[in-house]
Amino acid sequence: MSGQGSLWDIYGSRLSAATFTDLTHAFHPGQPKFPSFPDEQRNTVLDHSKGDSFQVHHYAFVGQWGTHVDPPVHFIDGGRTIDELPVSEMLLPLVILDISERVAADPDATPTLDDIAAWEGRNGRIPENCFVALRTGWWPRWPDIAKFQNKSADGVSHTPGWSKPVLEELIEHRGITAIGHEGIDTDPGLATSAGDGSLEYYVLSRDCWQIELLANLDKLPEAGALIVASWPKPKGGSGFPARAFAIHEAAS
Structure with a gap:
């Protein structure tokens, strides 16, 4: 497995020279958070300043907190839970x-739909089983709540946010695995x-999952990158x- 053509070889020849963007x-x-959610609570259980030999925090927050994953069960009764999303879906073309x-x-x-047509005119057909992220330029508003919500009087x-025709085209006709966006919601503010x-x-009803509150999409090429998305594995997590x-x- 350590010979030429192995994944180690690919790492040494390509990935070690690649750019990794958080x-x-x-x-x-x-x-910023969904308006009805409680704020995070964080307490220091043990700390160096108290004479403890190590530091430990206690965190309390809703599952949909910060940059987060929404599995199908988040909206769909009986849908896949976090622990049922396979690790094979955590590395995808972006x-x-x-x-x-x-x-x-x-x-x-x-x-x-013109945005899809224009992208495919430059890059070829959107690949099956990929992750499609919507770049809106919204992420630099973090962490200003008022700027993120952008409410009128x-x-x-x-x-x-997304649109139904584009999501239908991507999910039904391109067979994508997941989506992501920079905002708090899939749907636009209106x-x-x-x-x-x-x-x-x-x-979520189409058995896709999503990542909300993505950052730094402006630092990426529109085609050719890979996304790695990972999360803890709570049993039955939503x-x-x-x-x-x-x-x-x-x-x-």
Whole structure:
């Protein structure tokens, strides 16, 4: 296994020279969150400053906290739980759909089928069993809650999100495994402000999973990268903070 052509050889010849980009926000109390969720509580159980020989924290937070994974069971009764997502789905080809320029002019912008057609015109067909991330330019607003929610005077949140035609095309006709985005929700703010989470329901109902609150998507190529997304394995878990990163060619 250590000879030429092994995974060790691929690591030595390609991956060791690649760029590794962290796509994860460090979570902490007081960060942006779904409005009805409680804030994180963190206590120091043991600490060097108290004369203890090691440091231990006690954490209390909802599963959907910070950059996190949503398995199908999050919305779908009987859907796959976190521990049922196989590790083979934690390393996937990464596709970036970039609508950040439109979002800069209109925070309510969502992707269109033309965005898929344009991406495929440049890169070829979106590969099956991949991870598609929506780049909106929203992640640098972290950790400012007001900027993340971007509410107008009437209390409506103006944030970008996915669109049903694009999700249907990706899931039904491209056979993707998972999606991700920089915002708190799959659905745009105009929908979530009205209590509409139908796009997230749709994604999870198709046995796909997702990563929310991704960071640094602007540092990645739109094609050719890999994403590694991992998380703890709570039995029957419906969501948990995740650590996600991309592996891609170094910038020339």
